[in-house]
Amino acid sequence: MAVAVLIAAVAMLLARGSEEPIRVYQAAATPRPVTLTPPSGWRRANAGQFSLYAFEAGQGRERARATISLSEGTPLANVNRWRGQVGLREIGQKELDQLPTLKIDEHQGYYLEVQAPPPDGTPRPGQRHEAISGAIISAKGRAWYFKLEGSLVAVDREKAAFKSFIESALPALVLAVREPAAEDTAYGN
Numbered sequence: 604m605a606v607a608v609l610i611a612a613v614a615m616l617l618a619r620g621s622e623e624p625i626r627v628y629q630a631a632a633t634p635r636p637v638t639l640t641p642p643s644g645w646r647r648a649n650a651g652q653f654s655l656y657a658f659e660a661g662q663g664r665e666r667a668r669a670t671i672s673l674s675e676g677t678p679l680a681n682v683n684r685w686r687g688q689v690g691l692r693e694i695g696q697k698e699l700d701q702l703p704t705l706k707i708d709e710h711q712g713y714y715l716e717v718q719a720p721p722p723d724g725t726p727r728p729g730q731r732h733e734a735i736s737g738a739i740i741s742a743k744g745r746a747w748y749f750k751l752e753g754s755l756v757a758v759d760r761e762k763a764a765f766k767s768f769i770e771s772a773l774p775a776l777v778l779a780v781r782e783p784a785a786e787d788t789a790y791g792n
Contacts, residue, residue, distance in 0.1 A: 639772050642764035645669070650718040656772075660761050667753035667761045671772065675750050678739045681748060684702060689719040689733045690753070704765075705738050707773045711745075712740030716762075718755055734758040739767050742777045749773075 605790040638745070641647070641658045654670040660704040661667055674681055682702075705714040718734040734755040740747045751758055751765040 606791055621689045622710055629737070637775050639671075639768075639775060641669075642761075642768050645761075645764070645768075660764070661753070661757045665694065665754055665760075667751055667757035667766060669749070669751045669761070669768065671776070672748045672750075673745050678746060681739060681746075682713070682715060682737075685715070685735050686717050689717050689735055691720070702716055705740065705769070707770055708777075710740050710777065712738055712774060714738045714766075718757075718758075730732040736765055740769075740773060742773065747773060747776060 606731055635722075639656060642660075645658040645660045648659045648668065650657040650710070653674075653721050654672045656671040658669045659666055660669070675686070679696055682699055686693060699713065702713045702715050705712055714737070715736070716736045734753065736751045738747075738749040740749070749765070749769045751761060753761075
């Protein structure tokens with residue numbers, strides 16, 4: 604009985620033959636690994652689940668973490684996620700469009716700096732005060748997310764190095780994006 608069912612299943616598959624063409628789907632461009640040169644004083648860190656690259660600067664409570672990722676969300680959703688991480692309210696598209704822009708080569712995007720409000724509205728010496736500086740830049744059909752986060756002191760200290768790092772890293776990352784080869788789409792629709 605089992606052999607008869609197996610033969611019938613194989614016969615049905617063979618009978619279908621070429622009814623449906625083979626479909627090839629084009630995937631988004633994927634970045635090849637790139638060796639990035641971090642600013643002086645930065646060290647490589649574990650990138651984690653969502654980041655392609657991660658670096659740290661400083662020590663202990665005055666440490667900042669810089670990450671580079673490709674996110675699937677919209678710039679507005681990611682900006683609001685970052686704002687939520689420091690305790691700020693969400694913004695709308697109109698406010699997003701008013702953020703400063705950052706242009707690197709022919710690529711342009713948003714640049715933002717956000718910081719957590721002190722619990723009572725008055726910063727005190729030694730109080731941990733969270734901050735994020737970030738850039739979202741569109742290049743090769745992808746949104747590249749650069750994020751520097753940590754204490755306000757550490758983020759302020761590393762901000763200039765972070766901006767320089769974005770300017771040097773983005774062109775290298777864009778060059779490393781592997782576009783689908785012609786043979787990858789030769790049988791596509």
